[in-house]
Amino acid sequence: MPTINDIADILGISKGTVSKALNNADDVSETLRKKVLETAVEIGYERNRARKDVSRKLCVIVENLNPDNPAGLGYDIIMGFKKLAIPAGWEVDVVPITGQEQRAMSYDTFMLAHEYKGAFILGFSLTDPWMKELKTARTPAVLYDNYIPENPRVGYIGVHNQEGYDLAVAHLKSLGHTRIGYLGGALESYIIRARYEAFLQAMKNHGLEVKKGCVGYSYFISECTQRFLPMLLKNGVTAIICCHDFMAQAVATQCLDLGYQVPKDISIVGFDDAPFSAYAVPPLTTVRQDQQVLGNCGFYALNSLMNRTAISTLLLRAELIVRDSTGPARTWDLPRPRKIPA
Amino acid sequence: MPTINDIADILGISKGTVSKALNNADDVSETLRKKVLETAVEIGYERNRARKDVSRKLCVIVENLNPDNPAGLGYDIIMGFKKLAIPAGWEVDVVPITGQEQRAMSYDTFMLAHEYKGAFILGFSLTDPWMKELKTARTPAVLYDNYIPENPRVGYIGVHNQEGYDLAVAHLKSLGHTRIGYLGGALESYIIRARYEAFLQAMKNHGLEVKKGCVGYSYFISECTQRFLPMLLKNGVTAIICCHDFMAQAVATQCLDLGYQVPKDISIVGFDDAPFSAYAVPPLTTVRQDQQVLGNCGFYALNSLMNRTAISTLLLRAELIVRDSTGPARTWDLPRPRKIPA
DSSP, X not given: OOOHHHHHHHHTOOHHHHHHHHTTOXXXXXXXXXXXXXXXXXXXXXXXXXXXXXXXXXXXXXXXXXXXXXXXXXXXXXXXXXXXXXXXXXXXXXXXXXXXXXXXXXXXXXXXXXXXXXXXXESOXXXXXXXXXXXXXXXXXXXXXXXXXXXXXXXXXXXXXXXXXXXXXXXXXXXXXOOEEEEEOOTTSHHHHHHHHHHHHHHHHTTOOOOTTOEEEOSOHHHIIIIIHHHHHHTTOSEEEESXXXXXXXXXXXXXXXXXXXXXXXXXXXXXXXXXXXXXXXXXXXXXXXXXXXXXXXXXXXXXXXXXXXXXXXXXXXXXXXXXXXXXXXXXOOXXXXXXXX | OOOHHHHHHHHTOOHHHHHHHHTTOTTSOHHHHHHHHHHHHHTTOOOOTTOTTOOXXXXXXXXXXXXTOTTSTTHHHXXXXXXXXXXXXXXXXXXXXXXXXXXXXXXXXXXXHTTEEEEEEESOOTTOHHHHHTTTOOSOEEEESOOOOSOTTEEEEEEOHHXXXXXXXXXXXXXXXXXXXXXXXXXXXXXXXXXXXXXXXXXXXXXXOOOTTOEEEOSOHHHIIIIIHHHHHHTTOSEEEESSHHHHHHHHHHHHHTTOOTTTTOEEEEEEOOTTGGGSSSOOEEEEOOHHHHHHHHHHHHHHHHTTOOEEEEEEOOEEEOOTTOOSOOOSOOOOOOOOOO
């Protein structure tokens, strides 16, 4: 196993300097500290676990979400994670990370620098620089709603999307809907792409055809509501399945603005059961992810990876929550839309 | 919550008789006992958990495998399950169950009759009567290598088949193989079907075509070795991926009997890393399932289900173990097969 001596030899500096750099001493420059850390990662150096004062620290890395907003997505997931991690003797830091910060320091280096033994990662998109590094990373990581192939140190947890949309399509079909459309976010996100594919498969599983011009996706929700929604309505959809509740809420609002009733004229289904979804107008029918339980599972999976149990994928059952945004399929043509004031 | 009184009322018998039936007293007939149990299951009766002497019993239900053979599949899975369950205070019974026994008593009734709080189920095929019942069963169950949709009381654990065959195809491709065949068991098994589909997807993922006449599957291994293997060889495959190590070993033996060298003339890959696979002739290249760890995960998932955490799917990373049954793709045509003595 590589030691401090090996790092010292490679860099031609003293063992004492390496030790100071690793322990964050003030009299070592940032440049040298970074060089020491990167070398340590390169040769597979690990901090001595036998040391009495060794840190038991984990981090929750977040991007694209606000971890301090109890009404937002992510808050309860982090809570669920902490509820198991802290009683098990771990300190947990919640660390927002930008793409720029990821480019400045590799994942393994970051983890070693802060003495984190493992990470629970929320909100990364496929273009995040660390997504590539995680394919070969050595420090255990569990990603929520993101899948990294092969690496036995990295796992994926989430809700079973296919089950979720199978329930949604079955529900709509039982209400007489056959012309079902889909509005989603950009396919550069693993989970958004997975949900889009799950929607297509669910339609197939239920013997329904996805009609031409009845699907739209865009990074911008406004493009979905303003460009794709009118297209779907024109093409006769009676129900729209959305990639998440933000989208569903925006689509419902736009339908109301256009003078259509939800669910009388058009049914809408979301995904997530976000904290606001029960209070939306109308309250959203949606596929629930139990966020606290997801957080629990995140800790279980990370703990397993840290103990060399190579969990690849852990999926929770999806549950359909039926509220007021879905109803029987309309049997009439939609009137012309109301003109929205500029 | 339904009580003993409710069961007594429905059947028009005394509370004392119901209690005796539930507690296996000698002076209650088997017919009445069965009737009481079935009624109890029907109305959702649960044994009183507050009782001090309440049993903490789980069962491992096995079919199509011998749980007492340390060299066989399943033994280490059960060991891994027990290693977590017993220290956690559970008694664990290992119970072989036939199709006939399943038809005689429903799953929930069986579990209530024996006071089992949860089951870990190994070796069921899609045609087992309880597979249908598990779709709506109330007693928690975790199935190894079998997937039941929707039911939040039932979960699936296994190895990530797609990852396994992706590794196998990548390995063969790196050795120059492009004409890769497949031999598998009957598609009436969930896992055998899943592996067959994973093979097709893996070939696609690696830009390889599955040629006509290069795939065979049958319930009978002998049909694969005697009918399909000659067909695959005639159609020029240089490597064969098998659905499990039993198949791989049988195929390797038949190749040797026909006068072909493994891997010089033909490469063979298995799945499972069964206890015998390292000692086969030649030792098998195979996709490993870590059975002890699978057993650990089985207990974790069952414990989660019993605590109302609805795990749907828990998959471990697959690992490719490269041994002597794979080598560089041959660049010559195969000679005629040796005549096998009748």
